[in-house]
Amino acid sequence: MQNSAIDSPRAWLMWSLGALAYVVAVMQRTSFGVASVTASERFGAGASLVSLFVVVQLLTYAGMQVPVGLLSDRFGTRLVLASGAALMCIGQLDLAFSTSVVSAIIARILVGAGDAMTFTAVLRMLPAWFSAGRIPVLNQLTGMIGQGGQLLSSIPLAAMLGIAGWTSTFLAASLASAGVAVVVLVALRNAPPGTPEQPLRIAAGLRAQVMDVLRLPASRLAFWIHWMCAFWTMVFALMWGYPFLLRGLGYPLPVASGLFTVMVIAGIPAGPLIGLLSRRAPLQRTNLALLSSLLAAVPWLAVLLWPGPAPVWLMAIVVAGIAAAGPGSGIGFDVARASNPLHRIGTATGIVIVGGFSAGLVNILVVGVVLDLAGGYTLDAFRWAMSTQFVFWVVGVIGAYQARAQARRLDSARGVRYPSLWAVLRREAANWIVQWRNFRAPAEAVTPPGQLELILDDGRVIRVAAVLPGTGGALVAVDVVPSGAPEDWWHQRVDDYLELVGTEELEVGAVEVRCADAASVARVRALIDADLADRGVPLAHEVTTRGR
Structure with a gap:
């Protein structure tokens, strides 16, 4: 209980x-x-x-x-x-x-x-x-x-x-x-109160536990994801942001403080959005992390190549990009949590954090050394010093994609299917377009509010209420069904469910059917089970009430 x-x-x-x-x-x-x-x-x-x-x-x-x-x-x-x-x-x-x-x-x-x-x-x-x-x-x-x-x-x-x-x-x-x-x-x-104490599992020893985590390619992937996304924030916020803005670009203190405020505010929507995308496309997390880090890398490149001091509006874009890259490092925790057993999650989380902080602390030191060698707090010296960030970023990107290749080979042997990034983006774009159309003109919308259109391999469209994160990298299609639907309707609907699960690029691994009340749940569960038994095919599904 x-x-x-x-x-x-x-x-x-x-x-x-x-x-x-x-x-x-x-x-x-x-x-x-x-x-x-x-x-x-x-x-x-x-x-x-x-x-x-x-x-x-x-x-x-x-x-x-x-x-x-x-x-x-x-x-x-x-x-x-x-x-x-x-x-x-x-x-x-x-x-x-x-x-x-x-x-x-x-x-x-x-x-x-x-x-x-x-x-x-x-x-x-x-x-x-x-x-x-x-x-x-x-x-x-x-x-x-x-x-x-x-x-x-x-x-x-x-x-x-x-x-x-x-x-x-x-x-x-x-x-x-x-x-x-x-x-x-x-x-x-x-x-x-009343929660039983969980004893610490130390039988294997710290070193052995760390090696067990690092032995998994997905753990190393999580380490490099944190590396390539987190260090941008550390270099700027923890040490060199204020000196660069005040001495390098010559901004007054209120402007510098305002830019740091922009960075904090910009990070507010970035965290939940990246978390949502990470859950929606669990097999594209490395690409999502790369896109997140590019939001910092591209504006930084523009600032360093800008003739003379960069304008405030461009630095505002930089700090907003840094704010978006920071939450991208959290994707590493999602990867580590999905690949490691529960009793090693703490160790895996610690190892992931080491990635970004290792890159950050070494880069901070390198920036200081380059500044001294290049003549101190001048704009030209800062250009050379801050450009060293791209060395660390490239190292992180290469490490992440090498580890991803190893992790995918293991996943493929387990039967995990990887759709293309384009397929994922197309699916998400279609979902958002439907939601926007329903929001703008619900009376004229082809689909009722809150419904999504999923396209099968043969081009046929199946409408469901939502697509939610599932387990093992798959998604769950949520179907809110009408009350009192006849048996022949359910026969066709079960066929739709099987088609959804059988369409690889949709990544749907299970179906959740939501009914109006408990009596409907019992009836629908019996109808679906009987239909699947007649077909002799399995289907991962769950029947619940809408108030769940």
Whole structure:
């Protein structure tokens, strides 16, 4: 029997507390980016040394991902989340009063360690409080809302830095994490009351578990997807965005802060949209990730080739593209979750995160080195330095498609069918056109509102209510049927269902039939089962009520 606390208001409160912790963690993560120019003056350091502050922070973050997953499994979200907030509090407190490079680096290591203990711990808590169907959306929402922390660092924290100075700004940031630690310890719970504890599975050892994950080509594919999509955001938001806008392009601080705000706002619709497309076309996730990363790569290329400083409108397109590429990295989590068994999901998630953060931290360091070699914070130096992003992007793209080829060979041996990207795009375009036509003129629409047209191999059209993500990479066609339909109607409808499943490019693997009431469910189930028995053919199907 399902626990009554699942999907309850209390569950949403627990998620809200976790999301709050992640918002503050992202603020701490990106806080040094808005202070990098001031840090160069405070510590008397060049670009490469200043970039080292963020590099060690990200290196700590990436290196702790797998251990944090195991810690979350053993001690639960509450303790790990509170400990992470406490570490960030100490780190920012150290940075507030630091006057030496060594002390500042130690501070960023503490911030990186605390940040690493946040996102994974929040995601680990969700299955205990929510039903399985809500988890993918909540994963996207958590990441999307967390980017509000970047808004906090780019506007109020940046403004406070200019008004109150270094010490007061980072002292305030430290107090924010202290407050989160207290709230989490007092109010957050790992699971609803009465939920049995899940013992940690460590028999195989950490190294063996990591190797089991990496042995799967799909896990390596997920790693490279995160690599090619996530590092754009890290290079820009965590370190070099503000110096590039202020020193390279000569923008005033309000314009730079406004562009960071655009980046956060643009990411709000991007996350759910990319998540929806990832679920709708599970066998085209690598191509979807590539398209997502191109939204950052193409505008960046235009900026770097622009004669003179790029105009603000073009940089607005760049930051919007970066915002769209970031959620694309979440496709890697979908790939890893689909290919790894449940007891290795935490390890697989940690390995995927390492991909983007490894690319980000190395690229941040390379940008700093190139800036020093090219003469400092000048526009020409920034052109050469920021162009190194394309090297890391190409490495990620090549790695992803090599891993995809290996994964597809294994899937083909299992009987998985891969339609072309064109077939997927044509299907989605047809669905959106039908929905738009119904919205504009429902009275004249050929199909009733909420129905989709699926085209068979022979050109015949079958209308269903919706197409939803299924299991094993297949889709589920949802059919809302009329009440009291006669037996001969059902005989033809079952034939339609079999045709849908038999059309490869539709990717439909099962049918869900929704009836008006429980009595209709029993009748329809009996009719479908009898018809399939007469034909002697199988069909993956389910009959439910419309209120499901």
